[in-house]
Amino acid sequence: MGENAIHRFSNTVVLSVCAIEAPQVITSDEIDRRLEAVYERVGLRAGMIQRLAGIEERRWWDRGTTFADGAAMAGAKAMAEAGVQPRDVGLMINTSVSRAHLEPSTAAGVHDALNLPPSCLNLDITNACLGFVNGMQMAAAMIESGQIEYALVVNGEDARGIHESTISRLHTDGSDAKQVFSQFASLTLGSGAAAMVLGRADQHPAGHRYVGGATRASTSHHDLCVGDMDDMRTDSTGLMNAGLELTKGLWAESAADFGWDTGMDCYVMHQVSNVHTRAIINLLDLDPAKIPLTFPVRGNLGPAAIPFTLAGVSAELSEGDRVLLMGIGSGLNASLSEIIW
DSSP, X not given: OOSXXXXXXXXEEEEEEEEEEOSEEEXXXXXXXXXXXXXXXXXXXXXXXXXXXXXXXEEEOOTTOOHHHHHHHHHHHHHHHHTOOGGGEEEEEEOOSOOSOSSSOHHHHHHHHTTOOTTSEEEEOOBTBTHHHHXXXXXXXHHHTTSOSEEEEEEEEOOHXXXXXXXXXXXXXOOOHHHHHHTGGGGGBOOEEEEEEEEEXXXXXXXXXXXXXXXXXXXXXXXXXXXXXXXXXXXXXXXXXXXXXXHHHHHHHHHXXXXXXXXXXXXXEOOOOHHHXXXXXXXXXXXXXXOOOOHHHHOBOGGGHHHHHHHHHGGGOOTTOEEEEEEEETTTEEEEEEEEO
16 A cells, blocks of 8 residues: 555546736835835845745735635636635635634635525635645545535635734844744745536546546655744745755656556646746656746735636636646645546
8 A cells, every 4th residue: 555645536526726816016126115224234145035935026905804705706706707606605714814814614614605596505625725725635635525515615815914924023033044944935825716517527528537636745844844924934945945846756656557657738736936836847857848937927826826827727628638737735745636638
């Protein structure tokens, strides 16, 4: 018995996937200007976010619009594009890392905003940047078991709060260069929302078949990235190296079994940085031309990144294209999931 957890589905399709943009553009140059005095104090140069991560800008929601509002907007759009009425949705999963409070679940507010029926099970699933693909797995399992006809998976993320608190903290806590680097990843985050509707293949033969995939855990590394809504401390090098090692084992055990080592048409990766993307490409010998990028102008959208990126290229995909969703999440966990378009 191997070390990967395998999930295979025979009667689940993706009916729609969509993205919602947060409207305010925040450039890395603007963040550098806000940190100018900090850089001077600790002996660092401006431009690190663009040089090291390749992120030119990210987004914020307008004041008065929350990440949950974004998730609800994405959910409404996904249902409309799928032609599915709210009354027919049997499961709604919110997968946002962002949260305003511990209880009730964010899903409860999204359920209300979307006017979903009392019979619709609603809950949060959070697993760092892998929450959305985990939500897809849970939704497919319930569809395959016959419990529901349709599932809606949503996500909304809001980086404004952690950006502002991180910048303020770096100005006031006497941080040295090492401490600035430990909070560097916080400033690469972005805001946005995404949603997906899944249904039964036997009722929607034209849908995009969700084949399944594999996951693998290495939780001894759970302390490499620890954060809340105000403060995130990351050992970026340690996190990337441990994630690469985890992905190497995941790929070695399952790629040939699923046929991921040949014939893939698009790799939709979790969007982190230039360094992370190049490292995965080199590790698995992937074709960079098949990897769409959103991080340069959207930043790291957390669990929204994979569906947001998929939505952006969906119109370019052809029937029968094999799409591999790829992600590593703090914890650590790694996931690979295939959709046949």
